[in-house]
Amino acid sequence: MIAAAALIAAAPAVLALDGTPGQGAALTGSVPPGTTLQLDGQPVAVAADGRFLIAFDRDAGPAATLLATLPDGQRIVRPLSVAPRAWRIERLPTLPRISQPSAEFRRRRAPELAQIEAARDMATDAQGWRQRFVWPVRGRISGLFGSQRIYAGEPGAYHSGVDVARPTGTPVAAPADGVVILAAAAPFTLEGNLLMIDHGMGLNSAFLHLSRIDVKPGDQVRQGQVVGAIGATGRATGPHLHWGMKWHDARIDPLLLAGPMTP
Structure with a gap:
């Protein structure tokens, strides 16, 4: 517990902060260079110029606290109100959840999850987090971030990204600068051909169900560069791009970063 006397209110x-805290949202901010920063007690990376990025999980609570320690030792607190969102919930009272996964699925799934976690643990010097994100592909949005089904009263996993339906082979572009941290050598059980790009500061994108991947781990990519193509590999009912994003452990809504899709 930090003594109240040690804190002062944060002057703008x-x-x-640039943006509004909310469930599934990411926003940037600035502090004097050399400042250390914490969000709810967890360290937040601060760039040499004082810029930083924070984000809030889909299920984030209503309040959070930023604590900045300035180079002179002065500590500043910034209480944050995290705006709630109304998620699309579909109730299926007579339909049970899918059956338990097979032993073969569990055997394959463990090393796949290990690859994904190892990729997300990588830290790069990518600067894409500073950019205004763009849509990797344009088309009909067929799945919204945060939507969820309730099976006979039992909640299923919520949808962790945005789906865009387009034909197989449609090019997929990098939404911001980054470094490739995972390019699946073979289709994963759920994600199919999976590509992951780190944008820096703990922010990364995942592109699922691709028909092909055009880059390899370690490649530096630029915003707008074609990195693969839409497909229906893995667990997919038709060709589409699933674009998921995380900031450390927080799952965030790509639509909030890229903005509404315009024709």
Whole structure:
């Protein structure tokens, strides 16, 4: 517990935020260079110029706290109100959840999850987090982030990304600069051909169900560069791109970063 006397209210010029905290949202901010920062007690990386990024999980609570320690030792607190969202919930009272996974699925799944976690643990010097994100592909949005089904009263996993339906072979572009941290050598059981790009500061994108991947781990990619193509590999009912994003452990909504899709 930090003594109240050790804290002062955050002046906008000292601890500034660009954007509004909300469930599934990411926003940038700035502090004086050399400041250390914590969000609810967890360290937040601060760039040399004082810029930083924070984000909130789909199920984030209503309040959070930023704590900045300035180079002179002064500590500044910034209480945050995290806006709730109304998720699309579909109730299926007579339909049970899918059966338990097979032994073969569990055997394959463990090393796949290990690859994904190892990729997300990588830290790169990518600067894409500073950019305004663009849509990797444009088309009909067929699945919204955060939507969820309730099977006979039992909640299923919520949808962790945005789905865009387009034909197989449609090019997929990098939504921001980054470094490739995973390019599946073979289709994963659920994700199919999986590509992951780190945008820096703990922010990464995952592209699922691709028909092909055009880059390899370690490649630096630029915003707008074609990195693969839409497919229906893995567990998919038809060709589409599933674009998921995480900031450390927080799952966030790509639509909030890329903005509404315009024709």
